[in-house]
Amino acid sequence: MTNIKTFIIFITIVLLVYISINFYLYKRAMQSAAPVEGWIWVLRIVILCGVLSYPLGRILGVGNAAGNFFIWIGSFWLALLTYGVMIALMVDIVRFTDLLTGWLPDWIISNRLLAGRMLFTASLVLIVMLLTGGHIRSLYPLTPEYEIELESLPADHNEYRIVMLSDVHLGVIVGEKRLRRIVEQVNDLSPDVILIAGDLLDESFENIPWVAQALSGFEAGDGVFAVTGNHEFYGGVLGFEEIMKEAGIKPLRNESFIIDNSVMLIGLDDQTGGRQFKVKQIHISELVPEENQLPVILIHHTPSRIKEAAEAGVDLMLSGHVHEGQLWPVKYIAEAVYGVKTGLTKVDRMYFYLSSGVGTWGPPVRIGAAPEIVTLVLKKSA
Secondary structure, eight states, rough: OOOHHHHHHHHHHHHHHHHHHHHHHHHHHHHHHOOOOHHHHHHHHHHHHHHHHHHHHHHHHSSSHHHHHHHHHHHHHHHHHHHHHHHHHHHHHHHHHHHHOOSSSSHHHHHHHHHHHHHHHHHHHHHHHHHHHHHHHTTTTOOOOOEETTTOOOGGGTTTEEEOOOOOTTTTTBBEEEHHHHHHHHHHOOOOOOEHHHHHHOOOOOOOOTTHHHHTOOOOOOOEEEEEHHHHHHHHHHHHHHHHHHHHHHOSEEEEEETTTEEEEEEEEOOOHHHSOOOOOOOGGGGGGGTTTTTTTOOOOSOHHHHHHHHTTTTTEOOOGGGGGSSSTTTHHHHHHOOSSEEEEEEEEEEEEOOSSSOOSSOOOOSSOOBEEEEEEEEOOO
């Protein structure tokens, strides 16, 4: 009952914010474009279609052409809304400072109608260019490779190749064809083991019946392992486990697993499980035996509990979740919230890798945040 009440409150707040932001953009667009009679309704209809598309797509449902179409339109609208509001806010700041100081040149003041229409047109062109380029960028993951030296790595497993990916968000936007390309790209990296750091799924099991068969195409000598992200809990964690079983992927849920006496994997449930779904959280130190002599690799979707991991003797921690902000400049907000940057860093003696993810959530667009599939090569330190 508590979860239902929380969900209703959350949805209500989200809808109110969504409506308010869209109304703000509508007022500023009408003010700037100042369309003549006839074009007023064209602009209103375009904005209304954008606003309603995503909710309508969800109402129609995933898995049918109409629902998927509106979800795609609505997802792009979210990106347009983001940058449209940013531009509108900057214009409002300029106008406010002009009221205080009168710094704007006379030709703008005396031609407000023309200046507004020029601004509207330039903003629209800029946003369309950003969204087009950002969508193309989202389709082609980078494949960075890093070497990590570990003293505890057994000599006979030198140059052990870990391929890590996160935040695929399989569903309407990242569908079956795209997943098969990702699987092929991962396999081409010759992994010894594949680690999936959460948010693999973006829909419940019944909405993506194709996913298990496509995921079964991963190839790694020591197997494929996955942990839960927040979206696995939203979509149904039991369904996630069923998909993993069908795909031949081992889920790690607050448990450890030793691979061929070479490395110890620890997979933690995402913090969403404990906060919203009453899943018992476990101390990382409880999963690391005192007598352990192997390298410890921890997979935890959200970049949190980093200090705890380092103190528990973890050698390498892998996280995702933040998408490097996905839409610039959100990355700076994410860095401020979590206190870590995308890429490889070190916390005390522990290596920490925060991935920008390979898929997208919401807008099918990445701006200033390239997708990636990362290879981490473990080497025996001298």
